[in-house]
Amino acid sequence: MQVYFNALANCLGHAGRRIGACVIDLLYPPDCALCGVRLHGHHSLCEACAGDLPRIVEPFCQTCGMTYQGIIDHAFECPNCSGLSFAFEFARPAMHKDTGTLDLIHQLKYQRSLHLAHELGKLAAESFQNDPRLAIALAEKWPLIPVPLHRSRLIHRHFNQAEEIALGISHQTGLPVIPALRRTRDTGTQTRLSRKQRMKNLQGSFEISKAGENLIGKNPHGVVLIDDVLTTGSTVNECAKTLSREGIRKVVVVTVMRG
Ligand SMILES: [Zn+2]
Ligand SMILES: [Zn+2]
Numbered sequence: 001m002q003v004y005f006n007a008l009a010n011c012l013g014h015a016g017r018r019i020g021a022c023v024i025d026l027l028y029p030p031d032c033a034l035c036g037v038r039l040h041g042h043h044s045l046c047e048a049c050a051g052d053l054p055r056i057v058e059p060f061c062q063t064c065g066m067t068y069q070g071i072i073d074h075a076f077e078c079p080n081c082s083g084l085s086f087a088f089e090f091a092r093p094a095m096h097k098d099t100g101t102l103d104l105i106h107q108l109k110y111q112r113s114l115h116l117a118h119e120l121g122k123l124a125a126e127s128f129q130n131d132p133r134l135a136i137a138l139a140e141k142w143p144l145i146p147v148p149l150h151r152s153r154l155i156h157r158h159f160n161q162a163e164e165i166a167l168g169i170s171h172q173t174g175l176p177v178i179p180a181l182r183r184t185r186d187t188g189t190q191t192r193l194s195r196k197q198r199m200k201n202l203q204g205s206f207e208i209s210k211a212g213e214n215l216i217g218k219n220p221h222g223v224v225l226i227d228d229v230l231t232t233g234s235t236v237n238e239c240a241k242t243l244s245r246e247g248i249r250k251v252v253v254v255t256v257m258r259g
Pocket of ligand 2: 061078
């Protein structure tokens with residue numbers, strides 16, 4: 001019972017719009033979100049399923065985390081990234097594109113299984129332990145900045161999955177979550193657009209929020225952008241541009257999955 005009280009206390013600690021989804025989570029039996037086995041305690045994945053999800057390990061592209069199929073023993077940049085310049089230093093997805101991870105992300109976004117954000121945040125937080133490039137973010141307590149949703153989508157979904165995942169990462173790392181960005185317009189779904197079309201579509205679609213202005217006033221050395229999936233990197237690049245323009249010196253990206 002204590003577990004449920006803790007979970008309820010956690011849920012109620014966040015914005016009121018999340019409460020409905022929270023109660024739904026608490027009413028359903030706590031089965032593993034992937035295999036359905038009955039769980040004890042406040043978990044959404046059994047140990048076997050969590051362990052089986054494929055992590056990205058070296059060697060991978062130092063810019064986007066894409067892995068290399070073959071033998072390579074040095075840091076490399078993949079063909080998608082070579083010759084391109086990004087406003088972020090690097091993006092580090094934790095997981096490969098895989099049906100299990102994708103299923104969890106879809107359950108979170110489209111079935112409003114909010115409890116999965118904690119589990120996905122835990123998976124994404126593994127990058128902070130495994131990637132030495134993120135040690136500075138931990139040491140200097142860089143804030144986690146979720147990629148924002150436009151207000152119209154937020155009304156529909158009730159929560160921003162990137163913010164919920166960031167809260168999960170924060171729980172593991174102790175880094176603060178600061179919603180420093182705002183979307184100025186709805187850029188629609190980008191799945192059918194090429195990289196070039198995405199970049200054009202996203203241009204000028206983010207601005208600094210009130211919380212972001214406070215953050216910039218403190219002159220942080222760096223920040224960590226958080227999103228669920230990294231596909232072409234266009235969205236996080238536009239976010240990074242917006243932050244760099246305001247004087248943030250280093251922007252790195254952490255996502256749950258490489259799309
Ligand atoms: Zn399972
Ligand atoms: Zn790459």
